Amino acid sequence: MKILVCISKTPDTTAKIAFTDNNTKFVQEGIQWIINPYDEWYALVRAIELKEKDPSTVIHLVNVGGVDTEPIIRKALALGGDEAIRVNADSQDSFYVAAQIAEIAKQGGYDLLFTGKETIDYNGSSIGGMVAELLDQPYVSLATKFELNGTTATIEREIEGGEETCEVNLPVVVSCQKGMAEQRIPNMKGIMGARSKPMKIVEPVAVDVLTSITSFELPPAKSGVKLVDPENVGELVRLLHEEAKVF
Amino acid sequence: MSVLIFIDAAEGHVKKSSFEALTYGAQLAKQLNTSAEAVLLGTVADDIAALGKYGVTKIHQVANETLNHVDAQVYAKAIADVATASGATIIILSHNLTGKAVAPRLSARLKAGLVAGAVGLPDTSNARPDDPVGRGFVVKKGVFSSKAFAYISVSTPIKILSISPNSFQTIAGDGIAEVVTANITVDAPKVKVTATNKVTGDVPLSEAELVVSGGRGLKGPENWGMIEELAKLLGASTACSRPVADAHWRPHHEHVGQTGGTIAPNLYIAIGISGAIQHLAGVNRSKVIVVINKDPEAPFFKAADYGIVGDVFDVVPKMIQEVKKLKGIA
Numbered sequence: 001m002k003i004l005v006c007i008s009k010t011p012d013t014t015a016k017i018a019f020t021d022n023n024t025k026f027v028q029e030g031i032q033w034i035i036n037p038y039d040e041w042y043a044l045v046r047a048i049e050l051k052e053k054d055p056s057t058v059i060h061l062v063n064v065g066g067v068d069t070e071p072i073i074r075k076a077l078a079l080g081g082d083e084a085i086r087v088n089a090d091s092q093d094s095f096y097v098a099a100q101i102a103e104i105a106k107q108g109g110y111d112l113l114f115t116g117k118e119t120i121d122y123n124g125s126s127i128g129g130m131v132a133e134l135l136d137q138p139y140v141s142l143a144t145k146f147e148l149n150g151t152t153a154t155i156e157r158e159i160e161g162g163e164e165t166c167e168v169n170l171p172v173v174v175s176c177q178k179g180m181a182e183q184r185i186p187n188m189k190g191i192m193g194a195r196s197k198p199m200k201i202v203e204p205v206a207v208d209v210l211t212s213i214t215s216f217e218l219p220p221a222k223s224g225v226k227l228v229d230p231e232n233v234g235e236l237v238r239l240l241h242e243e244a245k246v247f
Numbered sequence: 248m249s250v251l252i253f254i255d256a257a258e259g260h261v262k263k264s265s266f267e268a269l270t271y272g273a274q275l276a277k278q279l280n281t282s283a284e285a286v287l288l289g290t291v292a293d294d295i296a297a298l299g300k301y302g303v304t305k306i307h308q309v310a311n312e313t314l315n316h317v318d319a320q321v322y323a324k325a326i327a328d329v330a331t332a333s334g335a336t337i338i339i340l341s342h343n344l345t346g347k348a349v350a351p352r353l354s355a356r357l358k359a360g361l362v363a364g365a366v367g368l369p370d371t372s373n374a375r376p377d378d379p380v381g382r383g384f385v386v387k388k389g390v391f392s393s394k395a396f397a398y399i400s401v402s403t404p405i406k407i408l409s410i411s412p413n414s415f416q417t418i419a420g421d422g423i424a425e426v427v428t429a430n431i432t433v434d435a436p437k438v439k440v441t442a443t444n445k446v447t448g449d450v451p452l453s454e455a456e457l458v459v460s461g462g463r464g465l466k467g468p469e470n471w472g473m474i475e476e477l478a479k480l481l482g483a484s485t486a487c488s489r490p491v492a493d494a495h496w497r498p499h500h501e502h503v504g505q506t507g508g509t510i511a512p513n514l515y516i517a518i519g520i521s522g523a524i525q526h527l528a529g530v531n532r533s534k535v536i537v538v539i540n541k542d543p544e545a546p547f548f549k550a551a552d553y554g555i556v557g558d559v560f561d562v563v564p565k566m567i568q569e570v571k572k573l574k575g576i577a
Contacts, residue, residue: 013505014524017394037506094361095354118347120392120505120528124363125342129319129351138437139319141348144499154441158500159317160257160344162445168438178506179499210360210403214385217396219531225538225548230557233565236537237573239553244535246514247457247481247570 001057001148003047004110006101006131007076007084008036009069010121019216026216035072038116040079041183042176046146047114048080049181054148058082062104064097066090070199078186078194089204092212094122098130099207105135111151111170117142117177125175132173140172144179250276251335252285252303253326255345258445259292263454264341264410266301266417271410272339273302274418275368279337286329286429288322289314299424301417307333307429317345318436323352328431330357330405342409343453350409359405362386366396366414366532392505392528412453413511414532446500450484457483458512458533460503461491462526464519464540464559468496473563474518480570486510488520504529519559522547539563 011017011031018027035044044061051057061076061084063069073084087100105113113135115128125141132139144163145156151170156163158177186194228236240246252272254265269285276283284305287295295306307329314325326349330338338353340346342364354361365386373383383400386408390397452458459478461471471485478485485501492502503510505525515533519540520526527550530536538551541558548554555562 011391013392013528015391017391019395094351094363095358098351098355122390122397123388123392124351124361125347126351126354126361126363129323129348130355132320133323133352133355139348139352140438141319142344158344159443160255160262161451162443164440164444165442166438166440172438178502208358208403210354210358211362211399211401214398214400216390217387217398219394219396222550222552225551225554227548228553228555230555230562233555233562234569234572236553236555237566237569240514240535240537241573244514244552246535 001050001054001112002108002110003050003057003059003112003114004105004108005039005044005047005059005061005081006113006115006127007039007044007061007063007073008116008119009033009063009065009072010036010119013037013120017218019218023215023217033072035076036116036119038118038177040076042178042180043114043116044076044079044081045181045184046176050148051080060085060108060110062087062101064089064091064100064204073199074194075186077197078190079184080190081197083198083200085200085202087204088201092209094124094126095130095210096207098127099134100204101127102131102134103205104202105131112153113171113173115173115175117175128173128175135173138168138172140166140168141175143174143176146174146176146180248336249281249334250279250283250337250339251330251333252283253338253340253349254285254287254295254298254306255341255343256287256289256291261291261293261295261298262341262343264343264412267412267415268339268341268410269298269301269303270418271368271415275337275339276302278368278371284333284335285424286326288325296423296426299422300419302420302422303424304422306424306426308426309429309431309433311433313433313436316436316440317348318438319348319352321434321436322349323356324434325431326353327356329429332429332431336405338405338407340407340409342411346409350407354407357405357407358403359407360401360403361407361409362388362399362401363409364388364411365408366411369408389532393509393531394528411511413456452484452486452501452503452508452510455484455510455512457481457514458486458510459483459516459518460486460488460520461497461518462488462520463490470560471497473567477516477563477567477570480567480574480576483514488526517547518563520547521545522550
């Protein structure tokens with residue numbers, strides 16, 4: 001069993017978001033970079049659990065990013081995973097990243113490809129579906145549970161208005177979310193071992209860029225909260241009804 | 248050149264998010280001086296010709312029962328085939344769970360630039376007259392988990408936009424759409440669905456216009472009666488914060504926040520929720536936010552429009568009484 005886990009670098013969930021250069025550049029000063037939580041907590045940890053069950057499993061990590069993403073790749077290797085592949089390119093748009101990952105996947109012949117359900121920076125939920133299409137493989141999005149039985153996967157996933165259980169023969173691309181696994185903290189052995197795990201650096205393939213960001217914008221600041229006396233709850237209901245007109 | 252809107256249906260009914268997508272697509276078609284058409288995969292009980300009231304003139308239906316279940320691979324091919332046959336250059340979907348599964352595949356299949364989670368109509372004012380949608384097609388979407396917006400330029404001949412639910416007002420007129428059968432081949436799905444578990448009854452949280460949400464301040468699941476009562480009176484859906492879902496006080500699907508669902512209702516009432524940045528990421532596109540919390544320092548008050556600093560066990564029952572009064576319920 002060979003699993004490819006996609007790892008993206010994102011700002012920490014508590015990061016203060018600001019822009020510079022006429023709102024065209026994200027301010028990186030003071031930003032703590034982390035592994036995208038969905039990639040780490042759910043996709044990677046579930047892959048590690050599968051390897052714990054079947055030690056013959058091989059886990060590769062793939063990241064599309066510059067040399068500055070190596071610390072988070074090492075952290076992912078410290079959690080688990082046998083080797084990492086860094087495609088040496090700055091992400092252009094989702095399709096660019098997906099096409100690089102698809103290329104790695106084609107060469108590696110993986111049985112299973114895991115992504116997080118979305119990245120917490122661009123929130124596109126796009127990589128998994130795009131990679132699946134480029135590989136002509138089935139795609140199970142928003143998975144909450146994943147079990148393997150030989151070469152058949154049984155997956156629970158979230159769909160519009162509920163959940164479903166499905167079965168699919170490998171290979172398959174799965175996007176992972178809460179429920180798949182529980183967050184882990186790397187231990188000392190993992191951290192030490194990660195230093196000697198192979199990290200392969202490959203150059204990107206040529207891919208057309210389909211979209212580009214022209215500028216950013218912060219949401220308008222709230223004008224301030226209107227506080228109502230707890231002894232006068234009727235006033236709140238009146239304001240919601242007459243001023244905000246929400247019911 | 249035309250705009251093609253994907254109509255998402257579940258359990259035999261067209262979803263509310265599709266009315267928004269239809270309205271959006273029709274407005275965009277008007278802006279670009281072209282026609283708006285739609286595609287429906289599978290069969291529904293609803294009168295689909297009546298969807299013409301949202302401004303679409305033609306609906307391509309693929310009435311194949313295989314399609315009554317969403318499979319990303321099968322759907323992407325079917326929508327792509329209808330788009331190609333009808334000459335569509337812009338494809339609109341809802342950025343709901345179906346859209347998140349299907350739109351990226353469609354994008355890769357057609358090599359069409361995708362804006363996932365658009366929150367407004369494209370700015371086409373910089374388009375050149377000889378190439379009306381080839382350039383200068385810029386769409387706003389939420390990024391950094393609703394902490395910011397980005398303007399995305401789409402440079403491909405075919406463009407795909409998925410619309411963030413509840414971000415676009417539905418406009419209904421009185422048109423009737425022509426329903427035509429689309430003759431395309433439908434693949435057999437590779438993913439076999441063995442069980443479905445639909446959340447019955449209420450409006451799905453992502454589509455709810457009013458939401459009443461509870462946090463740790465409620466102290467335990469036994470205290471949710473007043474949350475449910477208030478929600479029921481208002482016709483609202485119920486939601487909760489992460490610690491509440493993690494403690495299994497409430498079902499997982501009610502969890503809103505960075506790691507749960509993202510919602511943008513007209514009204515979000517947060518009861519006993521402090522408002523950690525991760526929670527705000529899931530709800531801060533709500534149009535009106537009301538915070539009820541006994542801690543005046545709770546960060547949620549900074550993001551709120553209205554607030555009451557007070558004990559939730561005192562304030563919420565009073566609020567229920569006041570809403571009953573307003574609605575004329577004794």
